[in-house]
Amino acid sequence: MAEKILLKGNEAIAHAAIHCGCDGYFGYPITPQSEVMETLMAQKPWETTGMVVLQAESEIASINMLYGGAGTGKRVMTSSSSPGISLMSEGISYLAGAELPCLVVDVQRGGPGLGTIQPSQSDYFQATKGGGHGDYKIIILAPAYGQEMYDFVELGFELAFKYRMPAMILADGVIGQMMEKVEIKEQKPRWTKEEILKISPWAATGKTADRKRNIITSLDLDPISQEQHNIHLQEKYRQVEENEVRYTEYRSEDAEHLIVAFGCMARIAETAIDRAREQGIKVGLIRPITLFPFPKKPIEKLLPQLKSMMSIELNAGQMVEDLKVIANGKVPVHFFGRMGGVVASPDEIYEAIINKLK
Amino acid sequence: MAVRGAIVVDNEKCKGCGVCVANCPTKTIALSHEVNGKGYNYAYMANPESCTGCTNCATVCPDSVITVYRVKL
Amino acid sequence: MDIKDIIKEENKVYGKTPVLTDNVMHYCPGCSHGVVHKLIAEVIEEMGIQDKTIGVSPVGCAVLAYNYLDIDWEEAAHGRAPALATAIKRLNPDKYVFTYQGDGDLASIGCGEIMHACNRGENIVVIFINNAIYGMTGGQMAPTTLLGMVTATTPYGRNAELNGYPLRLTELLAQLDGTCYVTRQSVQNPASVRKAKKAIQKAFENSMKKKGTSFVEIVGTCNSGWKMNPVKANQWMEENMFAKYPLGDIKDI
Incomplete structure (x- = not known):
């Protein structure tokens, strides 16, 4: 029988990340989600699964670390709360433009501005309509239970890699802070180098003689081909709408x-x-x-x-x-x-x- | 002369910046009066006899359009 | 001896490294970027690490660096290259990871990221091109612009009261415990090019020795931005830039 333990939603996120074989977490402290990185640091997954956990200097650096890591085909994630997500929004736009899979957790607090540290859902627009610039969408999962905080980490990565786009867990301070019983899954191994080459042949893994160089970029100066890229993204989003609705x-x-x-x-x-x-x-x-x-x-x-x-x-x-x-x-x-x-x-x-x- | 050199310039890629000319110790290189497809006065060996194949021109060339050859006589 | 007897494959002493692609660089004639690209490519070729190198290109003139070096690349948001490189290297410690950044990218908008990547001692290589101006956007003032220097946003010359002082970030980074090699080089003549190449090679070698961050500043020219021809720009750089940005190793441990 699967083990059930009492966890805060934020702690569940951290455990789920380790258990599903996440390669790297990059984050910056902000209430009400700081337990995510605290739990990871206490668990020391670098000694067990080899997962990298790094406290970055800012949310801006965190999201760009995700870009760097995701660009090499690794499963990388961050977590933050509303003001931090605002800082990450430029980076999320770049990730969406470069079609990089990653997981962002937003444990929302009240705003605008520095606002409060109490629960809120006032970043619905930011999350679903694109908080950053350009026409893009990211997959948004809204957990209502501690169990979903846990389960959506793996689901988020699965969807992110299926469609090569960022996924976000849009939680709130209630779900992040509340303790509930969470069913823990078995430890899964991180992807091997061979698996990464197979799953993400587009990734920057070092140019070998048998292929052209891989370039991770959101830049295309030619408007005609930039429009084609946009059309491709929109088609992908329609597929997501067709196949991934959950309720x-x-x-x-x-x-x-x-x-x-x-x-x-x-x-x-x-x-x-x-x-x-x-x-x-x-x-x-x-x-x-x-x-x-x-x-x-x-x-x-x-x-x-x-x-x-x-x-x-x-x-x-x-x-x-x-x-x-x-x-x-x-x-x-x-x-x-x-x-x-x-x-x-x-x-x-x-x-x-x-x-x-x- | 103990060594002789020669350079080959990729005329179409040369932008005629002249940095090679300024760094040629034997005044072998000059910019041509003719222009390439992009309108640049490309570099060429104006005095081929004086080239020693020292590679200075290719070393400073920002566009890597110079190949250098050298023989010992 | 006839020229065509000299121009034979067996007599070739210098040519374009295959790590450089055949794409014509978009840089202006005489631009230092081209020389530095070539040096990185030559170091990668000579070290035999083409399949183990991941480059991070900046925003600025070198945004399209990925068109010219035949390696895997990631193109970063403005100033964030060191954050990308941090994650790339930590997640792929067997790879040689370098950022290539200009003065606007690294010393202005990306000041935070470079400072912290260096302070953490990330085992990466940073190539910093300092030409004292924003080239790509049309020649505006950079943090490194010299006092009195005319740019599009300092049309009467950089004024300390109005615009602050030229930022010597390299000296600051040398103070950090995380950096192992901090040097300032240039590429305006054969001797300086050869020295710069040695510095770049040392930086790449360091990145596998877990010694910390290696930082190579290259003082370069921006002919278009400075509104000088390339040869004159090199002279102007020697006469004006080197006084504020003196060449040589600042730290080497």
């Missing part, structure tokens, strides 16, 4: 009102939904696990039976804009949220359901 549903089969919430807010919303159901209100939940690709089709499928939708987020209303596009005027789309690090309670959400949906 869960809760009491949605007969729902007349649909709540859409991700991360910790989805769990809190479930409690409120149960109470509303007791009052005879047919309300259900869709929890997007992937925020890009967004679970558009499952929501569209429910539309004919719906009287309304409501987005519940720890922000001023970001995902709600995507829901409005899906609703396309067919049903009203409401929003309830708290900001600045305040976590909405089940009571508040229940009140919102009663007041807005009924």
Whole structure:
């Protein structure tokens, strides 16, 4: 039987990284996610799996270390929180442009600016719409449980390498700090040199006589071929939308009102939904696990039976804009949220359901 | 003369910067009056007899367009 | 003796190394970049490490360095080459890893990354081209621009009160415990080219000895930016640049 241990979400990330055979972690301390690097440093994986763990001088350096490492075909990751992700955004754009696979963990805190260190989901736009410059997307996984913090590390790497693009775990301070039972998987070996050559023949691994040199770059000065590159990226993103949508549903089969919430807010919303159901209100939940690709089709499928939708987020209303596009005027789309690090309670959400949906 | 040298300049790649001319100790090299496809006055052996094959020109050439040959007489 | 009797393969004493590609460099005529590219390529060829070398190119004129050296490359964001190189080397310790950076890239926007990579003693080679100007963007002031020097953003000459002082980053890096070899070279004549090549070779050799970071500054010219012909630019460099940026080894342990 698999071992279950009590871990903070942030600690789960660190253990998962070691267990799935990650090659390198490069990070910079920031609350509320510093336990990721602290746990890695305490575990000393360089003595067991050979994983490199390095405290960089800044988030800017961290993300560019990811670029360097990913460019050699290695599985590399970083973690940070909102202001740090802003600093990394240029680098994420470069990684997306150069089609480099890597994993970025964002344990969100309230903003804008230095904001707070309390939980938030106010970086939904930044994550899903491209926080950096240029037309790009990255795969966004939104965990709601400590177990998902653990599992999404390996899943993130799998998707990142499948599509040669960065993947992000978009968590929040609640999931990062909360302790839960996490099922631990068996240690997997890091990829061998031979495996890397096979999996990532494009990587900068040293030019041998049997091939042309490999160049990792996001630069193409010719606008015609830069457009072709953009078209290629967009086609890839469409494939991701086609194949990689992940979500869960809760009491949605007969729902007349649909709540859409991700991360910790989805769990809190479930409690409120149960109470509303007791009052005879047919309300259900869709929890997007992937925020890009967004679970558009499952929501569209429910539309004919719906009287309304409501987005519940720890922000001023970001995902709600995507829901409005899906609703396309067919049903009203409401929003309830708290900001600045305040976590909405089940009571508040229940009140919102009663007041807005009924 | 104990040694004789000669250079071959890749005329089409030479940008006529003249750094080789300035560094040639025997005044073998000059820039041609003719231009290449890019409009540069490329380097050439104006005084082939004086070349010693010292490689100075090729050593300083930023575009690696000079090949140097040398024979002992 | 006829010229064609001299020009024979068996008499060849110097030619383009095969580690340089056949691509025509985009650099302006007489640009120092071409000479330094060649020296790195020659060192790689002579050490037999073409399949073990990973280069990191910067943002600036040398952004396209990957078109000219026939090795694997990564092209970095502006100033971040040392961060890339750090990860490349730590994850692939059997590889020779070097960054190639200009003065804007390394000494301005990338000041943090180079300082910390050197301070950690990353076992990498850093080639730093200092021509005291931003070439690629059209000749603006660099941190290394000399006082009084006219650039696109110091049209009346660099003024200390307005623009601060020329930054001698190489001397600063030599102070760090993580650097093992810090030197300043130039490539304007055959003797200096040969010395610079030896320095680059030593730096590459160091990177496998776990001694720390090897840092080779090359004081170079930017004919277009300086608005001089290449030969004149070399003279101007000798007369003006070397006083502020004196040549020679600063640290060698």
